[in-house]
Amino acid sequence: MTRKGPLAHNYPAVAAMVVAALVPYLVVSVALDPLAPIIARDLDMSTAQTNLAVGLANAGYALGTVLSVQAAQHLPQRRMMLIYTTFLVVGSVFAAAATEPVLFIVGHILQGLCTSLLLIAAVPPLVTGFPPSKLTPTAVILNLSIFGGVALGPLIAGVQVEANSWRPLFWVIAAIAIVALLLSLLTFQDVPAADHTATRSPVAVVLATAGCVAAFYGASQFLPGRSLDTATLAPLAGGLALIVILLIQQYRAKRPLLILRPLTSTLPVVGIVVAMSAAATSVPAVALTGVVLRDRYSPLELGLLYLPEFAGAVIAAIVFAKLFTTRALHYFALVGMLSLISGIALIAASVPPSTTRTLIATGLIGVGVGASVTPALFIAGFSLRNAALQRVFAIVELLRAVAAFMIAPILLYVAATVGDSPVEGVRVALWICLGVSAGGTLLAVALYPLGGLRPPSPEVQRWFGGESAWDSPPLLATIRRSTTRRPPSAGASPSA
Incomplete structure (x- = not known):
């Protein structure tokens, strides 16, 4: 007899569990930069140690996408979720109670790793484990959980910096992690491994x-x-090379862990390009803006300047709920990228930006991220069967994490070293962000005609029935067809 918790099929409880599992690390990942000097002072940490804590926690977040899929194939999935939430609580308590650098670093790494494990383990069942009527609220919840939490990070950090403390935030995060663990127990349903034969x-x-x-x-x-x-460049270059080798090896494998080959058709590639472009530019753009404004405003005032980013994410989530089961899903992702480009351009055109310009720009960035990344996830996810959603999310989140968390410190370094002043360096880094976001947008748009495709409407009932929501043509199908149909060159015999 399958063991179940009292709230196993209760949608609000399961959704609340997902929110409580995802929000803690996403808030801390943004709030940690302004809080780093206070944490370093209290724990006697160097700048290198605080950067190491952030870097390895982000590595854990990226790695967790792969580990979660591997575990789901061979181990009972809901029991693993209990383990993940338990270690999330342990890591959060370690970080909040730390009195020395090592304990804080270990705790923060566990936060990043377990958040990613839970994202891949908990989100797909929330999407596919309830009737299609719940898909719309689920999409809104995911949008606000992932990007609403990130958008609130600067304001929460500002409140803590103004109070010259950091532990209250980390203890609140630990409390939310405990709520996630309790909800995991209450909503428990003993689900077997996805595929013992994998x-x-x-x-x-x-x-x-x-x-x-x-x-x-x-x-x-x-x-x-x-x-x-x-010593700096070798690990970075070697790590990126290994990630590329991973992708190639999984693409060529007969029975891969990460299903890369089906994701190489037109629409999944569009989704991946949009998600990576938005992640690679929004995170560093917000961080770079803070660099040039932190001397002009108090920490709380600076946090309030980012509040429109949260409002933009809320607006994007509401509109997304109305559009994401229609053809407009594709155009909404384009609007999101254009909004993100506009926000970055507004700041880059006048560094340091005025208060009004910053408020408008952060609002545009909030709309841009909320209207691009989540639609991109569904553009990729709808292209495959819903049973593959966990693996689709894993590969998209792996690439998005690499784009978001690896490029930001590099661009911050560029801002600090390029040009005659920090302002000039920030301006250069912001123009790089603008170029990446514009290039990604143009590439994503071009893939539609190159694939011989007009944006389709997703057939949600078909997707819940076990098929893909639409048919995605091969990548560059138009070029391939024209090459195949090219007439023989002059002088060649018809039978050649």
Whole structure:
């Protein structure tokens, strides 16, 4: 007889569990930068140690996407969720109660790793485990959980910095993690492993572990005032190379852990390009804005300047709920990227920006991220069967994490070292962000005609029935067809 918790099929309780599992680390990941000097002072940590804590926690977040999929294939999934939430509580308590650097670093790494494990383990069942009528509120919850929490991070950090403390925030985060654990118990349903016959993938796990740790460690060594040397560049380059090797190995594998081959058709690639472009530019753009404004405003005032980002994320989530089961899903992602580009351009055009310009720009960035990344996840997810959603989310989140958390410290280093002043360096870094977001947008838009495709409407009932929500043509199908149909060259015989 299958064991169940008293709230096993209660949608609000399951949704609340997902929110409580995701929000803590996402808030801390943004709030930690302004809080780092206070934490370093209280724990006697160096700048290198605080950067290491952030870098390895982000490595854990990226790595967790692969580990969660591997565990789900061979181990009871809901029992694993209980383990993940337990370690999330342990890590959060370690970080909040830390009296020395090592305990804080270990705790923060556990926060990043367990959040990613829970994202892949808990979110797909919330999407596919309830009737189609719940898909709309689920999409809104995911949007607000992932991007609403990130958008509130600067304001929460400002409140804590103004109070010259950091532990209250971390204890609140620990309390939310405990709520996630309790809800995991109350909503427990003993679900078997996804596929006992699946091939174990130790090579993929080793490549992902070594690649993420090395790459994010290298990125954490980009410290202002430190010259780049082999000790910094080698781990970064080697880690990125291992991640690329992982992707190639999984693409070529007969029974892969990460289903890359089905994601190489037109629409999944569009979704991945949009998600990576938005992540790679929004996170550093917000951080760079803080660099040039922190001397002009108090921490609380600076946090309030980012409040429109949260409002923008809320607006995007509401509109997304109305559009994401229609053809407009594709156009909404384009609107999101254009909004993100506009917000970054508004800041880059006048560094440091005025108060009004900052408020408008952060609002545009909030709309941009909320209207691009979540639609991108569904554009990729609808292209495959819903049974593959967990693996789709895993690969998209792995690439998004690499784009978001690895590029930000590099661009902050550029801002600190390029130009005659910090303002000039920030301006250069922001223009790089603008170029990446514009290039990603143009590429995503071009893939539709290159694939011979007009944006389709998702057939949600078909998707819940076990098929893909639409048919995604091969990548660059138009070019391939024209090459195949090209007439023989002059002088060649018809039978040649």
